[in-house]
Amino acid sequence: MNIIFKDSNKFALEIEEFVKENGGCYMDAVLELCEQHNIEPEAAAKFLTQPIIEKIRMEGEEVNLLPKGARLPL
Secondary structure: OOHHHOOHHHHHHHHHHHHHHHOOOHHHHHHHHHHHOOOOHHHHHOOOOHHHHHHHHHHHHHOOOOOOOOOOOO
8 A cells, every 4th residue: 555545644645736836626636646646536435535535525515516514414
């Protein structure tokens, strides 16, 4: 397992840095980091912190992928 996925806080920081440096949305950042580190998104999902989950939920609502107030199944 990659060092980035051993700690939820480290993974969250990596996601935040990726979004800051590359722009885009949090979901894209998570998927790109999973691809870069050869990790399945399902495996990485358990390492998402609540603030990252909330940001992904808000992005989903903004583009009408999720109804307002929806809970992500994580």
